[in-house]
Amino acid sequence: MPTEGPKSPEDRKFVTALSRGLEVLRCFGPRDRWLANQELARRTGLAKPTISRLAYTLTRLGHLRYSETLNKYALGSAAISMGFAALGQMDVRRAARPFMQELSDYTKASVHLAVNDRLSMQVVDTYWNSASFVIDIGSRVPVATTSLGRAWVAALPPAERRRVLAAMRAARPADWPTTRRRFLQAFRDYQAHGFCFGLGDWRREINAVAAPLFLPNGGGPIVIGCSGAAFQLEPERLKRDVGPRLLALLGNVRSALARD
Amino acid sequence: MPTEGPKSPEDRKFVTALSRGLEVLRCFGPRDRWLANQELARRTGLAKPTISRLAYTLTRLGHLRYSETLNKYALGSAAISMGFAALGQMDVRRAARPFMQELSDYTKASVHLAVNDRLSMQVVDTYWNSASFVIDIGSRVPVATTSLGRAWVAALPPAERRRVLAAMRAARPADWPTTRRRFLQAFRDYQAHGFCFGLGDWRREINAVAAPLFLPNGGGPIVIGCSGAAFQLEPERLKRDVGPRLLALLGNVRSALARD
DNA sequence: GACTGCGTTTCGCGGTACGAAACGAGGTAC
């Protein structure tokens, strides 16, 4: 679910202070361990004193921690706990486990389960075999250039789809023509087959296929994909063999989820 | 870091709305997948309309998701992403990895890395060998009855220590006499040896030893512990052999962290 | 010692978030 700022001029239900605080937490990407007050202000576009108060609150609550020596903030242990709580409640992971393992065994490639986070896909589970290419758990890959991302966008309702594409265009205007073309192709692939491809445009020599899955109780789609060395996963094989097996996998997961 | 509510009569820096929103998120424990508005109101002690607005905001931001059919909320993918972001930034994990593996190999028991979350310890990494008893990653164990928890409390400065003990007393008044006695012993153990024990009082026939570690840049202590079958880890061995090795492990981790 | 960069604190105002009460939507009983 692509999120955005407050907007909605007269949305009395929207609690600004809470949104801003969470925005501060989201500043901490994989690359940004320690962020100073000023940097947080720059990234969020909020005034310094505001950041000061929000960060103070977040620190008291354990979501941030403060280094006296650096005068900077980092994510705290409360964030970790919340993440694990959320992970533990994804029963898709349990349900999908044997089937993902099986597909990985069959293809000798790696199989991933991912959820969306803005313009990235967050890899939540990974299964692999032999020396194939591996994206570790916890990795993030771009929505724009991976099969995981394309499958996610393709599964969105039109309105949200447009919002995401607009955000990607704004984020990387230079790449937009290519990005746009690839997405149009991805939508056609999704229409025709039910899955999307990534053929070497995220990493050279890595091919992949991915398909979305809507969970019973709402929320955005999650995505399962299979990726590996290009010489092993040729486009034709992805379309004829791996892709259909991926769809079968999703079917199995769906019925496993329905069962209990 | 033990967190608490707003309080502080005139704390102008504390942003109440943000705190309340995060409090809502924290209602979702491992056992509570779907929570209704009313249940959230009960747990947080906030008025229904307030929860309504906070939950609306959190849903818009992707931290919660809403099931139309159940009329209930669950944690959303933003929580997962944040958790992974926080995990990825704990370089203690990388630093400690080989040493924890080594201790696990030596003891044939499992070795855990944990952080605190209120009255639980959140297990963040696990290494094990053979068929020994395993606490999986993502598990949570109580502070009150485990070596991990005791080591954490023992490492706290006196003021925080008192706060935590008071919270445990309030949470389980009936167990307090026992809990108190065990903690006093744990503090003596920590003074004398630098580590704390858990001898069958969390799970029968499971013994464990744990010691805290303060990270270079502030924040509460993290804890590393070793646990296994009681017949393998007799108290005497924990004190003479495993405990000292645990301290050596912590020393190694500290210097590995200082190195880079 | 003046200067610069950054974080925190002050403080009065504006508007936001609060919550009692009203409203609405399903569900159940009879």
Next chain:
DNA sequence: GTACCTCGTTTCGTACCGCGAAACGCAGTC
């Protein structure tokens, strides 16, 4: 069908909470 639950959302006026310009404090630098 009506009356009666229960639970969630919306309304709305007020209290007060969070906002941010400006002032302050504190290091480091030249």
